[in-house]
Amino acid sequence: MAILKFENVSKVYDNTTKALNDISFSLEEGEFVSIIGPSGAGKSTILRCCNRLIDITEGKIWFDGKDVTAMNKKELRAVRTKTGMIFQHYNLVERLSVMENVLHGKLGQKSTLAGMAGIYSEEEKLEAFNILRGLDLADQTYKRCDELSGGQKQRVGIARAIMQQPKLILCDEPIASLDPKSSKVIMDHLSNINKRDNITCLVNLHQVDVAMKYSKRIIGVTGGRIVFDGPPEKLDIKTVHKIYQSNDSDLITDVKVGA
């Protein structure tokens, strides 16, 4: 069964900007899918619609067989606890420790009072620590997040998402602010989680080569429409130019794609 399904989804911002135009696709459980497309294509909008950080204008979105668009607050909260999210700018609470940020992954499953006061059980703390160890962050556990490097912060972001024990992880340009080496570390971790825990990953990327290397399936978006949806082998240079609306030699790295 599809874990996530978009049915003719459209989104209009402020009655003027048509960000998404009749988008339909579905993700099977355990897939690793990348979304590529130029700036302003609507990639971030697609991701934020999945857990309704943004409300859509038209269409339907199904998560795990339930209609997200028709949910009340409580049901929506349940969906959000099952979807992790990773951001380009990490979106951590910089002044809190690494541990506290990771434990935030459990907030959605806690009572208001316990969450508000930040009261966590020993098992939860142990779980958080084990996740941090898996991401090579054990030494940073009690550091404040504003003392970390970008690559470390993004791993804290991943740890917070894993802490949710999610079915789906949404990543909005997870490596856009990182150097090539940290980028590889982050992508390897995401790929690893996907394979090991069978968590579905939907990743926005600006780097076509990274998308081709890590994903089994790529969705190309341009001007709010899907113009390509298929495995990396099917992505030829013509399609890449169509996605980025560019001509030969217009792209900074001409991608080595199948002819």
Added chain:
Amino acid sequence: MKKKENILAVRKVTYAVVAAVIALIYFGAAYITEFKMSEGIAAFPGAFLWIAENLMPDEQAISRIPKILSKLLETTLLSVAVTVFAAVCAFLFSLLGTRTTKINPIIGKAVRIVAAFFRNVPDVVWAMLLMFSFGQNILTGFLALFFTTFGLLTRAFIETIDEVSSSCVEALNATGANFIQCVFQGIIPSSLTGIVSWVLYMIETNIRSSTLIGMLTATGIGYLFDMYYKMLQFPSAGLIVLFMVILVIVIEGISNKIRRVIM
């Protein structure tokens, strides 16, 4: 290359125009108000001499030190109490006003308008208005300071929260955290430094303002100053000014220390 030179030329012209406009405004304003810089400067030595002769504390002034200190303490405590109380109200109010919490755009707009109203009426005017209902009373001063502080802090808090908390609140929302959890685990930890900094600044400002308001409402150190001044007992009034300056410097020192500690 050509373009770059062009930009530099444009920038030079801009600077020249700005300098000319500033000069024009200064001379225009001086002409209209009949203010003469040279006369102003010439009056300086005389003014200082007068201060030195008349405001030097004498024996009578020194015997009044306990009274002055107790009034000074009263004013300081009032300022601190007002600021802290206004800050708590402003924080709750600003939660409704920020875009970060996405409560409701109409409520947000309403909050901003109310805050702007309270902020833009000067505290002295508030004091004069409130005197009709409450009379010359410490409550009048309290409310006057409360209103402006509340208006100003609401706006400052909204801006602080929107600037530093919106990204982490988005992430906490995405984990399924509810409103109260987002406030306590996201907004408060991330914007606390900014908020405390604003509150300290307002305490300093309010100590100065409360002196002025005290003259109107006949309370606190402002009243004492006004009384000595009108009785032409300048040495006592001068002593109050001296203590005020010391107090403000001490408060500034303390708040700088607090700022450094919480950074």
